[in-house]
Amino acid sequence: MMAEFISETKAGTAITRLVLLRHGQSIWNRDKMFTGWSDVALSSKGEQEAERAGVLLQQADFILDCCFSSTLQRAFETARIVLSAMALKLPVQKCWRLNERHYGALEGLGRLAAVRKFGLWPVLRTQISYDGEPPRLEMDDARFPGNQSGYAGIDVKELPLGESLRLAAQRLQPCWQRIIKPELEHGRNVLIVSHKNLLRTLMGQLEHLTPQQVMKLKLPTGRPLVYELDRTLKPVRHYYMDEIS
Ligand SMILES: O=C(O)[C@@H](CO)OP(=O)(O)O
Numbered sequence: 001m002m003a004e005f006i007s008e009t010k011a012g013t014a015i016t017r018l019v020l021l022r023h024g025q026s027i028w029n030r031d032k033m034f035t036g037w038s039d040v041a042l043s044s045k046g047e048q049e050a051e052r053a054g055v056l057l058q059q060a061d062f063i064l065d066c067c068f069s070s071t072l073q074r075a076f077e078t079a080r081i082v083l084s085a086m087a088l089k090l091p092v093q094k095c096w097r098l099n100e101r102h103y104g105a106l107e108g109l110g111r112l113a114a115v116r117k118f119g120l121w122p123v124l125r126t127q128i129s130y131d132g133e134p135p136r137l138e139m140d141d142a143r144f145p146g147n148q149s150g151y152a153g154i155d156v157k158e159l160p161l162g163e164s165l166r167l168a169a170q171r172l173q174p175c176w177q178r179i180i181k182p183e184l185e186h187g188r189n190v191l192i193v194s195h196k197n198l199l200r201t202l203m204g205q206l207e208h209l210t211p212q213q214v215m216k217l218k219l220p221t222g223r224p225l226v227y228e229l230d231r232t233l234k235p236v237r238h239y240y241m242d243e244i245s
Pocket of ligand 1: 023029033034035036037195196197
């Protein structure tokens, strides 16, 4: 469904809407494991969260013009469930640059196992610092995307062995600048289904937050966060969809 017009606020500022949605709970969220680019499924709770997100948007008669997701099944599947609950036949455009930050050698480990293997500080710094990089993978590790068929065709130098939030924010930029931002500039309402850290960096970019402020942002699974943007894509306000329903 195309937006026929860009809605106007009382002050006459043109508004377009960007919905940021962290996928529903995954089985590794449930089991408290570092996930990153590991491609795990939604839990049954996550499927229900995705359904509820779609119902909320549908009940609000939310007009959506395009939908993007990461290539990871927990995000893509969430997007598919949301669109189906909204009875919308939009394609889900997948972009690997919307994948979660890569957790390097921490992927597949729980917090305790990670600390036992790498020590407290390497794990802690990954979680509390914007520039904190996880212990990196070796190039021959099966968890390196360069060894996975789904990423064939992408320059191997672009694929991560482990990322800080800053590095993840940087690799998102070509997708944001060339693909998503132009849609918003044309007044189209956009849904992005992605991941906690990747979306936190995007919120930081939109709101001009400091790295410290970004690290404090919380982003629960399965709750659509709506940003109303003016013509210059400056946020006018933002709210969780379930706070206004
Ligand atoms: O990858 C992970 O471990 C989590 C938290 O960073 O991300 P998400 O559940 O949002 O994919």
